[in-house]
Amino acid sequence: MFCNHCGSQLAETAQFCGGCGRPVNSRAQPVAPAQPAAPPVHASRCSWCGAGVDASQSSCPQCGATLNVAQMVTQSGWLQLPGRKDMAKLQVGNSSCQIEGSYVPVADFNLAAGDSIYFTHHVLLWKDPQTEVTTTSLRGGWKRLFAGLPLIMMQAQGPGHIAFSRDAPGEMVALPIHPGHTIDVREHLFLTATSSVTYDWFQTGVWFTTSSGNDTETHYPIGMFMDRFTAPQSPGLLLLHASGNVFVRELAANQTILIKPTALIFKDPGVTMHLHFEQPRFGYTGWRSWGNRYVWLRLTGPGRVAAQSVFERIEGESRSLNKFSYATQTQW
Numbered sequence: 634m635f636c637n638h639c640g641s642q643l644a645e646t647a648q649f650c651g652g653c654g655r656p657v658n659s660r661a662q663p664v665a666p667a668q669p670a671a672p673p674v675h676a677s678r679c680s681w682c683g684a685g686v687d688a689s690q691s692s693c694p695q696c697g698a699t700l701n702v703a704q705m706v707t708q709s710g711w712l713q714l715p716g717r718k719d720m721a722k723l724q725v726g727n728s729s730c731q732i733e734g735s736y737v738p739v740a741d742f743n744l745a746a747g748d749s750i751y752f753t754h755h756v757l758l759w760k761d762p763q764t765e766v767t768t769t770s771l772r773g774g775w776k777r778l779f780a781g782l783p784l785i786m787m788q789a790q791g792p793g794h795i796a797f798s799r800d801a802p803g804e805m806v807a808l809p810i811h812p813g814h815t816i817d818v819r820e821h822l823f824l825t826a827t828s829s830v831t832y833d834w835f836q837t838g839v840w841f842t843t844s845s846g847n848d849t850e851t852h853y854p855i856g857m858f859m860d861r862f863t864a865p866q867s868p869g870l871l872l873l874h875a876s877g878n879v880f881v882r883e884l885a886a887n888q889t890i891l892i893k894p895t896a897l898i899f900k901d902p903g904v905t906m907h908l909h910f911e912q913p914r915f916g917y918t919g920w921r922s923w924g925n926r927y928v929w930l931r932l933t934g935p936g937r938v939a940a941q942s943v944f945e946r947i948e949g950e951s952r953s954l955n956k957f958s959y960a961t962q963t964q965w
Contacts, residue, residue, distance in 0.1 A: 711880040711940075723807055725827055725870045728791060730807070738805040739798045740824060740872050744791025751788045751832070752825035756797045756874075764793030786832070797825050799874035803943070806873040806898065810864040818899045820856040822873045830869035833861045839894070839908055839930070841957035843949045852949040854894035854908070855930060861902075873898065877943030884934025891929040896944040901936030908960035926954070931961060 636643055723730040727745035732738055739758060742750060751769065760766065769786045789795045808816060810830055826832070837859050842851045862871050875898050884890065884904060891909055900906070909931040928950050932938050 711882050723870065728827075730870065730872070732805050732807070736802050737798060737800065738803070738874075739796050740805060741794060741796040742789075742825075743794055744789065746792040748791045749788055749828040750795075750825050751786050751828065752797055753823065754785065754787050756799060756824055757787065758796040758798045760789065760795035761793035764795050765790040766795075788828070797872070799824065801874070801876070803874055803876045804879050804941075806875050806879055806939070808871040808873065808899070810862060810869045810871055812864050812866055812868060815861060815863040815902050816871060816899050817902055817904075818860040818862065818871075818873060819897050820858055820860060822875060822898060823860055823862075824872040824874050826862060826871045827869040829864055829867045830871055831863045831865060833863070834858045835861060837906075839906060839958055841908065841928075841949070841960075842955055843952035844955050845952065849955070850949060852947070854928065854947050855897055855906075875939075875941040877941050879939060879941055881937055881939045883937055884932065886935040888934045890932050890938065892932065892938070892940050893944050894928070894930040894947060896940040896942075897930060897932075898939040898941050900932065900938050903934070904936040904938055905933045907931055908957055910960055910962045911965070912962075913965045926950075 723732070726748060728748045729743045731741040731743070733741055744750065744764065757766075767788050767790070769788055805824070810816060836857065837853065837855055839855055840851055840853050840857075842849055844850075862869075879898060882890065907930075909929040911927040911929065928947055
């Protein structure tokens with residue numbers, strides 16, 4: 634088949650044109666090429682959805698993302714998360730999602746009959762009267778309540794329009810999830826997902842305790858829980874809201890990186906994490922040297938890691954430390 638817009642040859646499984654990024658539709662006509670087409674060589678991966686891409690293509694055939702990677706990679710190895718050539722519209726099966734605005738972005742879904750999405754109640758901006766909204770309770774109610782996570786998930790059923798916003802400045806992160814793939818997301822960043830994506834959560838196991846007099850407090854730098862989204866059988870779309878700019882890095886096996894815990898957005902399940910402390914050898918020394926201690930999150934590949942440029946200060950970071958989960962340390 635060939636693209637009706639630019640004429641580029643399309644693979645049988647392509648959802649978007651590798652030349653111009655336009656969605657593939659039923660009007661793309663099968664045409665026999667003059668010469669047998671060579672099998673594609675997956676020289677790299679799409680940084681937007683992770684699919685293997687041909688080095689000669691300028692757009693990902695699976696999600697339509699721009700593949701002009703050379704202009705976006707920094708010397709440190711980070712890659713600014715690329716958007717679509719026209720980020721205004723994302724096709725999701727028979728439905729579509731339009732991203733509107735840049736300072737406080739809005740995700741405007743046009744749901745086809747029978748299509749559905751789920752979301753947390755506080756991100757709903759507006760909807761058509763005919764778009765049906767119902768509630769779904771989540772497991773682990775008491776644990777979620779104490780951790781500050783939502784107890785109820787909302788579900789919207791098409792047909793009709795429905796829109797979502799985090800009501801805060803930042804960037805909308807759209808992540809296509811292919812069948813059999815999973816993404817781990819830091820809590821409170823989830824916006825909405827298609828019904829083909831399953832939702833679960835797990836304990837992070839990353840914590841430390843501080844003391845003040847006789848009082849002891851436990852802190853969770855990336856939250857007590859992380860959200861886990863999986864597409865078991867069919868492709869799906871996951872939307873997140875991040876603060877500032879979003880950057881992605883692909884870690885090789887056993888490759889590590891240190892980031893501020895509250896800067897983490899998402900990671901692949903294969904990426905492991907634990908605390909890391911740094912402090913100078915001179916001045917105040919020891920674990921209780923609160924004035925000279927840096928608390929990091931150490932991530933180890935293989936897999937993708939995404940970070941946001943705006944992050945919150947870690948609660949309890951400068952207090953006296955007494956206990957913590959598994960951690961490494963470095964003294965300068």
